[in-house]
Amino acid sequence: MTALLLRDLRLAIRAGGGFGLGLAFFLILCTLVPFGVGSDGDILGRIAPGILWVGALLACLLSLDRIFALDHEDGSLDLLATAPIPLEGAVAAKAGAHWLTTGLPLVVAAPLFGLLLHLPLQAVPNLLISLLIGTPALSMLGAFGAAITVGLRRGGLLLSLLVLPLYVPTLIFGAEAVRRGAAGMDATTPLIFQAAISLSTLALIPFAAAAALRINLR
């Protein structure tokens, strides 16, 4: 599993396009929003929590089809399925690699983007924590969607239709936590809910995703 994780990380970094793409997309989104809603700092500050979370979600979505599609094309996914590690473990490793290459950079860069959108400074810790807890769930759910759509033609479009409704609870609690932080309120409850979602997806989604992969490789 570690070898698989490292291999995916190396591929993402060296093959190009995968690693920085999410971040660049996030930056573009944060640039476009002020053009769309006006550059008034008050308004931007008020909508920043939601924009930041929606941006993280879309940036995550952008790179989802890379999780399994490339390996499916060159046949290494079949090798993985017959490898001595369980397919569930392989799914977890690949989702982990996806999180390390898209989720974690987003977490690190988020304060900067918050600054661009006039997010109140007191909300930054909450933004960091909620993204740190929430993005693993995004990667896991995305791996599930990618596993379902893996051998399909035009799977990318279908992928977004399948995955976005699954993202709704994570988005609600994440944005709520940041919003509470901005208002100076206690954000423990949404953060706990978010942690619960992330942990349960970590525990259960690998099985669902592996089942979907087995069906698609049959």
Next chain:
Amino acid sequence: MSIWEYANPVKFMRLSGAVLPWLVPLAAICLLGGLIWGYSTPPDYRQGASVKIMFLHVPSAMMAINIWIMMLVASLIWIIRRHHVSALAAKAAAPIGAVMTLIALVTGAAWGQPTWGTWWEWDPRLTSFLVLFLFYLGYIALWEAVENPDSAADLTGVLCLVGSVFALLSRYAAHFWTQGLHQGSSLSVAPGERMSAVYRYPLYVCMIGFFLLFLILLLVRTRTEIRIRRTAALQAREARP
């Protein structure tokens, strides 16, 4: 003699073919009777005549949720016991559920405009129904996208399982997110909370009518799916040299 006997397509076709001619007039009586009865109820003292949308809104909303649950059960039966009719029934139910959700959303908007003064509000109930609609769309799209029918049944089954958990979760998440305008429950058993008998009885009739309508559509669509399968099998046999 067990219920699993009807997992056999031939038996299913025979039974559904025998039941359908009885169901159709029954559903027509319930639907027409319930709607006409509902339409002739006196206007509510606060909401006026707009309360009559209820006789479309409440049954369709009820069916929208129950059809997803039925799809969940059918998917589980397919995954566990591999009965093809079950998978086809789940496939046949999805578009009906999507339309029911759409009816609930549209009638809800038409009802919300005069009573709440707004077509759409990001209220927990409304939001979770919109998310449910998206789930239906994703489910239907996945059925259309996968070519091998058995893989499609498997994949949509898995999607239905995961989707059910998240549909439920979205509902509570939306509740947490904002307090809504929508009333809690329409058919509370507790006396005093429930609405007066003038509205309740026609509503019950409408609910039965909607359920029968769903049953008819489901049987007809499942029969069509089975016939499509048979045609495909025949064509495949003829194409073979």
